[in-house]
Amino acid sequence: MGIVVGFDLDMTLIDPRPGMVAVMNALGEEAGLPLDGEHFAANLGPPLDHVLRDFGAPEDRINGLVDRFRRLYPEIVVPETVALPGAHESLAAVHEAGGRTVVVTGKYGPNAELHVKALGLAVDVLVGELWSDGKAVALREHGASVYAGDHLGDVRGALAAGAVPVGVTTGPCGRKELLDAGAEVVFASLDEFPAWLSRRPLSGARAPAR
Template sequence: MGRCVGFDLDMTLIDPRPGMVAAMEQLARESGLDLDAELFASRLGPPLDHVLRGFEAPEERIPDLVSRFREIYPGLVIPSTVVLPGARAAIDAVRDAGGTSLVVTGKYERNAALHLEAHGPEVDVLVGDLWATGKAAALKRHNAFAYVGDHVGDIRGALAAGAIAVGVTTGPCTRAELLAAGAHVVLDSLVEFPGWLAASADGARVPER
């Protein structure tokens, strides 16, 4: 029987950065707050409320800011998003091995679904609104044997679930940072994933430290 493999979304399967900049710039204009859109897009991973606190947005305004960002998101971010190299082949490799593909993301689930509907890749299960070790609940529920992500938070989530932590260096975190967080293997991109999956067919970890 095939196994379940989990994937992060932003900067693992897709690159939404240009639209993220535009959306945050619009939120800054509307709110009158100093929100660094370029910095935000360069460090995708943490949930939006965490990001806004980092930009010192007033706590009482954060729920409305999050809601407004989610409203403007589809028109600005979805159209300019691209699928990262190797993403479709990675999902196909899981399917060809008889497995199940699972996306677990910190992104608002409805907007995450819009990305997958508009651009693919076609995955079996999507779970949104989970970050870092919080992702472990979904990974455990679906019995994921591995979780692939670009952020140290993804590595922590995989480890908390007892899954193989597979890092990719397509996001904000370096190979050294991913390994320091506990990644069992780090790939340059998902282009390398089908080969890794085939090599780990017995479920063994394949460290590249």
């Protein structure tokens, strides 16, 4: 069986930041809350309910705000989102090696699927609403031996699943942070991923014990 490679979505495969600024600001204006779209977009990764709590949203409004964000999202964020450098090429490299691609993201699944379809990303399996160590559930289920992401939470998820953690600095975390968290290798973008993958064995690519 060929290799299974997992990828994060936001700031790994796609750049949704302009739309994220707009949707969070729109939600804040509508709800009468001080929600900072620029800060949100610069620190993508944590689940939305965590973000809203950090902005000081009242606990009894969190569920409603999450639902409203998800309804606003398709028209505001999806049209403004672009694929990051190397995204299409990295997915293609996995398929050319006879493997499968799995996207595991903290994003709401239906909205993540809209991005995949809009940008024509060659994704075999998409799993949403998993964050940090929780991503290991899907990575193990689908047999991923490599997981690439931009956030410390992605590294933790890969390690928890026994997959090789690959970091990219297209998101909020720097090279040293990702390496210190346990990433085996860190790239400036996914442009570097296909060549790295071509040098690896196509099976048994599990992360070493740490």
